[in-house]
Amino acid sequence: MTDSAYPARYWHRLDDGRIQCDLCPRDCRLRDGQRGYCFVRQRVGDQMVLTTYGKSSGFCIDPIEKKPLNHFYPGTSVLSFGTAGCNLGCKFCQNHEISTAREMETLADSASPADLVRAAQEWHCDSLAFTYNDPVIFAEYAMDVAEAAQEAGIHTVAVTAGYIHAEPRRDFYAHMSAANVDLKGFRDDFYRKITGARLGAVLDTLSYLRTETDVWFEITTLLIPGLNDDPEELRQEARWIAAELGPDTPLHFSAFHPDNRMLDTPPTPPATLTRAREIAMDEGLNYVYTGNVHDRAGDTTRCSGCGGKLIVRDWYRILSYRLTSDGRCPDCGQPLPGRFGAEAGDFGPRRIPIRIGHQGD
Template identity: 70%
Template sequence: MKEALYPGRYWHSLGDGRIQCDLCPRYCRLHADQRGACFVRQRVDDQMILTAYGRSSGFCIDPIEKKPLNHFYPGSSVLSFGTAGCNLTCKFCQNWDISKSREMETLAAVAGPEAIAEAAAAYGCKSVAFTYNDPVIFAEYAMDVADACHERGVKAVAVTAGYMGAEARRDFYAKMDAANVDLKAFTDEFYFKLAGARLQPVLETLEYLRHETDVWLEITTLLIPGKNDSDDEIRAESRWIAKELGGDVPLHFTAFHPDYKMSDVPPTPPATLTRARAIALAEGLQYVYTGNVHDAEGATTYCPACHAPLIVRDWHAIESYRLTQGGRCPDCSAPIAGRFERFDRQFGRRRIPIRIGS
């Protein structure tokens, strides 16, 4: 019913009778009843409606390392959820059953911000993550959940491609405590052909997060054989991060598996991740990780000063934790970039589906 429709922000009317969505750089221009490319933002009468508000594709409790965030309260648990739709068109999407869904509105659970925040607190989660699909497209819902979480001492985490307009970006990240931004490649050609987007807006988001907010930032690049895994591209990306963001921003290189419209591309060999990590370290990045593979060295946090192993991981499980409560190396007292607190125990590698709302 009309009274249940949730009005979206970030749009304006055009002179030709259409309305333009300003949430992301796609700038969808909509006639009556049309939906944006993300599917969840729709013109109803003369306003923009967020059809995904309060609707989730499901809830799980995960280790924070699964996001992946290795320097944001390691070992803690995070309540994770998403909605339906996406504002990118990645041919390699590994959550395509959610991000490309056109039926999720009727299938999804209904849960408001207060219910989600209360559940996170009740389950002892340090944070809530907006993930599985991109929270950019359900920004108003995510921001309201973040507010409700903060009232209960729970942090808010965005797992995103970073493809967002300037006004929405400012409002959105004012509510977030941490973000993992998916830097899908370091060429505009890749973004245009394989993701239906452009590289520059993502770089602008990364620079904004690093230099104009207190949001804890980590970056992930999924390496796809023959698409974005050359030495030159990995070197260019690593060099840009070191120069424009700083060497202490953690970078995760993760392994691709054949999926969605790229099922004919082979999985990423572990040696590719090892090679990428070596290149990034050589370019001055201090914390470089490999993901979606068992690689003890690539999963371990080392002190950038004395190179002592500080957090030893196996996949998402922490095998050894030596950081001081203040986030310093116990051997040389060098500070480790991140958000840390007293480490008593870890959530571990398990993933627990839970039910919230109706």
């Protein structure tokens, strides 16, 4: 079996002759030749295969803050890559050329786990990120890459919507150092109508990360005017995070830009992000950030003890980094939650597309 038809895990046979994919809550039931909602998991004969194993829609070196992760080795670089397809159907998806791809020929680049680790080492990347489309749907590939990366001392980052069943979730996050989870709203009807998914499964993933793993995670909510930016909804989201995940959980509010099937929806006003940040902090969250806009105040990490500026950012550039060698505020000694080095990295706002492996099949 070729890499492009890699044996998949997480499925079982049904009495009616179909097989059911057990990776995510969609529970796709397939006959021979059919593909799941994500399009990349397919029934071939009497088994499930992952059709995108070893293939990618591209590779890029990014700042870790772009994932976004503000409390995970600030200023360092991360090798980012994704494949194709998605198990959500977000009408606002800003990577829809990748997430809705239906032709595997669009995956022009091939890379084995060893290729990716070697590239990360050659480019002096501290981390390797599974992003652009959701790594849940290429879990077998992501886990193999993550295992190889961690053996080489390279951190692993999942950028995901968190829409995954319990058994694969346990296996998947056992291989991850950090994650950014998209909490796309805080109403189930928003999830159903706008993303085609359910809120409860995402909250279960966030609770699992908090209570059952050592994975460092942060949360992002993309604010869409008129759909998920109601102040009361934002209060409920912040309250749930504070109560269930803890007040030190970083939350990023990012700006929507018209895209995909929502071209007539206006972009998010910067004032909406500022208001959302204020609401979340009023509800007890200590680290709330704004994204996709130029907002130095919303990029800055302050001490939850004395309020001093610990990490000052300008877009993806670190302007000031004031932490002790053990990650504490130098003024009051309050620890800063996250993963930090003695010094910040200096990768800055660069974006460096690279090639790995070979083009074509």
